[in-house]
Amino acid sequence: MGNGRVLISCQEFNPRRWHQLLSRSRTVVLEPDGARDPSVEYAVVWKHRPGALSKLPNLKIIFSVGAGVDHIFADPDLPDVPIVRVVADNLTQYMTEYVVWRVLDHHRQGMAYRAQQARRTWHEPPQPPADAIHVGIMGFGTLGRAAAKALLALGFKVNGWSRSPRSAEGVNTFHGADGLDAFLGATDILVSLLPLTPATRGIIDYALLGKLNRDNALGGAFLINAGRGRLQKSADIVRALDDGLIKEASLDVFETEPLPKTSPLWAHPKVFVTPHAAATSDPVHLVPPMLAQMDAFERGETLRNLVDREAGY
Numbered sequence: 001m002g003n004g005r006v007l008i009s010c011q012e013f014n015p016r017r018w019h020q021l022l023s024r025s026r027t028v029v030l031e032p033d034g035a036r037d038p039s040v041e042y043a044v045v046w047k048h049r050p051g052a053l054s055k056l057p058n059l060k061i062i063f064s065v066g067a068g069v070d071h072i073f074a075d076p077d078l079p080d081v082p083i084v085r086v087v088a089d090n091l092t093q094y095m096t097e098y099v100v101w102r103v104l105d106h107h108r109q110g111m112a113y114r115a116q117q118a119r120r121t122w123h124e125p126p127q128p129p130a131d132a133i134h135v136g137i138m139g140f141g142t143l144g145r146a147a148a149k150a151l152l153a154l155g156f157k158v159n160g161w162s163r164s165p166r167s168a169e170g171v172n173t174f175h176g177a178d179g180l181d182a183f184l185g186a187t188d189i190l191v192s193l194l195p196l197t198p199a200t201r202g203i204i205d206y207a208l209l210g211k212l213n214r215d216n217a218l219g220g221a222f223l224i225n226a227g228r229g230r231l232q233k234s235a236d237i238v239r240a241l242d243d244g245l246i247k248e249a250s251l252d253v254f255e256t257e258p259l260p261k262t263s264p265l266w267a268h269p270k271v272f273v274t275p276h277a278a279a280t281s282d283p284v285h286l287v288p289p290m291l292a293q294m295d296a297f298e299r300g301e302t303l304r305n306l307v308d309r310e311a312g313y
């Protein structure tokens with residue numbers, strides 16, 4: 001059993017299974033009892049209450065339960081300790097599946113076929129091949145690069161957009177604000193896998209969607225957002241759909257979650273909604289590497305998958 005205790009601080013999420021698995025090698029405490037515990041050295045968090053970590057005098061590391069860490073930076077009293085995010089094959093695989101599923105559904109005209117089936121219509125529209133379609137991955141990081149590989153294997157053309165220059169075999173890469181318009185103009189199906197930061201908040205708006213390539217084999221542009229809800233302006237997406245800037249959208253994330261029952265996205269015939277389920281954090285796969293990092297840290301080794309506080313991801 002390692003020495004440093006672990007505080008689990010979560011909202012909107014039941015940490016029972018995380019507690020069980022972490023307890024196999026660490027003493028685990030919960031709020032409110034653990035909130036001021038001087039023997040707590042690690043915090044495992046998901047949307048923790050602002051200020052909840054500020055009373056831990058010996059906190060050494062914050063572990064995010066997810067790959068995204070915007071929920072951590074929402075805390076104005078965040079202690080100045082390293083933050084470790086999730087990078088795990090299991091989560092990457094889930095996200096790759098989601099992206100491939102949604103790209104193929106738009107490419108193979110799933111929405112049109114479902115509408116036809118409801119009308120009992122037997123009609124085969126023209127089907128462009130994958131290599132006629134350019135998928136643009138906005139947020140070309142761990143998840144974006146893995147999805148790109150799978151899409152390339154299916155024959156799609158792939159573009160990637162990141163903050164700094166990146167290269168990947170077979171992918172046409174763009175970066176920075178200066179590269180954004182060229183990236184969008186070369187993209188038929190936009191896949192957002194960006195983190196939510198001050199620089200990316202609200203980036204998916206009407207103007208951005210208008211820059212996608214609509215003159216393509218599918219007869220229009222498409223949006224898939226599995227990054228974060230606050231990257232997008234939902235009202236702009238609805239307007240872009242209604243004005244024909246984009247043909248269809250698959251949305252896994254929303255400005256407000258759960259998506260309010262009153263949202264027009266639920267009933268929009270061109271929108272496919274999933275409840276922030278693209279890539280779930282499975283504690284069976286994510287707790288062992290967390291525990292291994294705690295042990296490695298106590299042996300004086302360097303931490304992996306650290307968040308860059310200045311960049312916000």
Ligand code: NDP
Nearest residue numbers: 067068139140141142143162163164195199226227278279
């Ligand atoms: P990474 O940090 O590995 O990748 C982020 C990518 O976004 C990088 O390529 C980065 O550029 C790029 N980026 C960041 N800021 C900007 C910017 N201002 N302009 C252009 N590019 C930018 O993260 P992951 O791939 O692991 O995860 C991405 C996001 O996916 C998470 O932050 C989370 O929000 C979301 N997510 C959603 C899930 C779901 O179930 N819906 C599940 C898991 C994650 P650079 O390469 O230069 O650093």
Ligand code: OXD
Nearest residue numbers: 065066067068279281
């Ligand atoms: C994550 C998420 O960031 O589940 O991992 O959204």
